Amino acid sequence: MVTWLAWRTLRWHPGSLIGTWVTLVVAATAVAALWFVVDTTDRRQVPVERYAGVPLVAGTAGGGISPALVASVRSLPEVGAAVPERSFPAGLSVHGRPVRVPGDQNAWPWGHGWSSARLTPFALRDGRPPLARDEVVVDARLAAAARLGVGDRVEVTVAGTIRTCEVVGVAAARSAWRYQSALFFADGHVTELLGGRRGADALGVFPRPGVGTQALRAAVARAVQPYNAPGLPVVSVATGADRGEQENNFPSPAGFNTLWFSVWITALISTGMIAAAMGVSVRRRGMEIAVLRAIGARPGQIRRMLLAEGVSLAVVAAAVAVPLGMLLAPAVAARFRDFGAVSVAFEVGYRPAPMAGTLALALAMALTANLISVRRALRIRPGDALAEAPAEGRTLGKGRLLTGLALLAGAGALSAVLLSDLFAPDGPALMGLQFATLGLTVSAAGLLAPWGVLVAGRLVRPVVARLSPVSGHLAAAAVVFNHRRYAGAVASLTLGVALVGVVTGTQLFYDWRVAAQAVRDVRADFVLRPTPGAGALSEVLRRRVLAHEGTSAAVGIGSMPAAVSVEGRPAAREPLPPASVTLVTGDLTQVLDLPVRGRPPRDLGTDEIAMSDALAARAGAGLGSRLRIRLPGTAQDSSFTVTTIYTATPEVGLMLLPAGAIAGTHLTSNLHERIYVRGADPGEVVDARSAVESLTRQEYMWRKSEENAARNRLMPYLSVLVALFCAVAAVNSLCLALVDRRREFTGLRQLGMRRGRLAGMACWESVLTVVPVLVLALAACAWLVAVQAASEPGGLAGTLSFIPFGWLAALGGGALAGTVAGSLLVIRGVMRNNRQEMA
Secondary structure (H helix, E strand, O other): OHHHHHHHHHHHOHHHHHHHHHHHHHHHHHHHHHHHHHHHHHOOOOOOOOOOOOOEEEEOOOOOEOHHHHHHHHOOOOEEEEEEEOOEEOEEEEOOEEOOOOOOOOOOOEEEEHHHHHHOOEEEEEEOOOOOOOEEEEEHHHHHHHOOOOOOEEEEEEOOEEEEEEEEEEEEEOOOOOOOOEEEEOHHHHHHHOOOOOOEOEEEEEEOOOOOHHHHHHHHHHHHHHHOEOOEOOOEEEEHHHHHHHHOOOOOOOOHHHHHHHHHHHHHHHHHHHHHHHHHHHHHOHHHHHHHHHOOOOHHHHHHHHHHHHHHHHHHHHHHHHHHHHHHHHHHHHHHHHHOOOOOOOOOOOOHHHHHHHHHHHHHHHHHHHHHHHHHHHOOOHHHHOOOOOHHHOOOOHHHHHHHHHHHHHHHHHHHHHHOOOOOOOOHHHHHHHHHHHHHHHHHHHHHHHHHHHHHHHHHHHHHHHHOOOHHHHHHHHHHHOHHHHHHHHHHHHHHHHHHHHHHHHHHHHHHHHHHHHHHHEOOOEEEEEOOOOOOEEHHHHHHHHOOOOEEEEEEEEEEEEEEEEOOOOOOOOOOOOEEEEEEEOOHHHOEOOOEEEOOHHHOOOOEEEEEHHHHHHHOOOOOOEEEEEOOOOOOOEEEEEEEEEOOOOOOOOEEEEHHHHOOOOOOOOEEOEEEEEEOOHHHOOOOOOOEEEEEHHHHHHHHHHHHHHHOOHHHHHHHHHHHHHHHHHHHHHHHHHHOOHHHHHHHHHOOOOHHHHHHHHHHHHHHHHHHHHHHHHHHHHHHHHHHHOOOOOOHHHHHHHOOHHHHHHHHHHHHHHHHHHHHHHHHHHHHHHHHHHO
16 A cells, blocks of 8 residues: 555656755765775786786885895795896987877886896897897887887987986887887996985896796795884785785875765765655655554554655666766766876776666665655645645754754864964864864754755845845745745755865865975075976986076985884884984075974984984974884894984974985985075076976965865765765755745736746746855855964964865855756746646
8 A cells, every 4th residue: 555655646747856866866876976986996906017027026115125025035945036126207309309108007108127027028020129228128118109210319308407318119018018118228227327326116027947937925024024114014925916016106096085985974974965855755645654654644644655656756866866876987087186185097987886776876875865855744734735835934953953053162162272373283183173163163054054045034135125126025034934844955055166165175174284284384585396297306407406607505305205203202102103214415594494303414423313302292202212213125123312303294204214324235326306596596497398397486485286186076076976966856845845845936827927927936046045145155154264273473464375166166156056947947837837737
């Protein structure tokens, strides 16, 4: 009986449930598209290209394989040969024109020593191997793209310097080679290009005859174990498909958890939107439900009827959403590819698991939303069979108003705490407080939005009546009197738009904050950096800039991870996590504002180290403390004395070492991540073709802001996704509310009101509903951004620049356009039905 009633409702009253079905389809389509991408990411395997010619690779990053480790592996009885490999970005140009191969993961080719070519699928097709300093072998893809042959001259850019080389050979791959390009140099020349570094990035290992891969792996793993400090696994061993991870050609799935988060947050928000749509459907069928109660239907029967409707709608919606999700998934993957969460090699796969998961999640969303909406249905009394329909003019419940005001008061209290500077600028407590303030502000805006529309309608009612005496007057009266009808739509739209404004505005503020803090510490006039993908800058370039007339300082810095411990620190205390060590060439205090205690950093000896105050406080160390540092690629700790403690800054790591302290090791000390310059513009020295950026302090600030925004752009886009769901639900609710008013529109027509004025009335109602929402969302965003900006010197001056007017205008304009278009379609459909009934 219950199933029959549900089927009759779906068959004879499709208009009352079409809005719910549309919302379900939209939600399930988004979930399906995201799920296909995440499922493929789950099963992703990085293709093996560069190491296709060797069964085992011991890999690392930053030259962490020392000559001692290479000798140790070669001495193993299971090993037939061990070939070290060094990889580095090497730009290729012909007559000043950079050579690019479409489809490469990186903008630049990878440079290698020729001895490591045996690890790859490459073999000489033309010419001979490189033997001299300025000779190079190019892969066949590069040669085809640039129309190169043996004997041609090319420009090679490495670490900010340009060298002219002769092409002495062309190498062709025997297997798939699709996502990277290769240049091969003489091994001695590679050492020169890398600033004298003797360490390797990877070690390809071949077994002796008769030794299996697993036995080889176990032996090599034992050999590399001493080089992996606790908490700092520098060297990893890979065989089979895992070799692709060692190529460092594709980004690791660091954004993977974020991708799963996007699936679940989409499902959570969708449940709320579906519940709102189902609530509208239940409200529209209040008389029908009251009649069922009056003729003896029990609450359990009403509940089962509505749940059966939800299941039916979810199954049909999933059947439509899964194919739509399959069509949408490549576009989602392309967007994630732009974010760097997936690689260029990523291709969406379609397995049954996401399809079944989408169906299950659609059922779960529909049932959860139905249980929420059923509560309203069960509050309808049998005696309300005739009274429920005209009850739209009732005011909203006080509970919602009091809850919204309480949340608003809580947000104000937390804002006062944020303004009191009780927390460290970058502490986890401060971040938690800011997230709580954000959540309370957005939630309060959503709950109080209907009263905002009511107040705004009363204020602008005289103005609208003057502008449009008939349509505008009736629309303002309807919005004021029937504001309860618009509560669900207004709350959904306010929640979505306010969330986008607050999240995006907060992100803009933090982008500025990161850049402002960095520049605040920079005393240099210019900063040299390699362009993205270009690797590092050479010591040759730093010396050339320093020798330029008018330059007073040129300081280079590089970094590497290290395991750190304090001698004499109780073993029971929590061990220190790996920390970054900054290698400095030059007097850092000339180019950075670096308050210090103890000896100036420029006076550090080879066995002395500087430590940030943040690390010193965590380690319980001070001036004179002895630190044990394990640098990458070493099997023993080195001992250093802390002679300097400096104020932490984003520009340098937690520890400082003079580059000369490791000059005799296999580690790189003559390559720099940045060069700070005081004095003349280094752009006069730097070759424009050398892939080096010369930035002023202000340009450096904006570049840091852009980079921070690029790293964190996924959250604003997720908030936009949530806002789109909210907008769809709001437009759906507003249009269904118009369908409920068929009798009202018929009566107005019988009183002589023209169709144009009726359409104008619907458009005015859309404006009077959506515009106050935008104002409320803008106010919430401005308030939260102003509170955050007040915590930073100079932040309040740029408050307006942190408000995402463009995002808010686009979302609000889209919601307004959708509401107006939907309203006009509903009015047109109602008028057509009236003409048919009259006929």
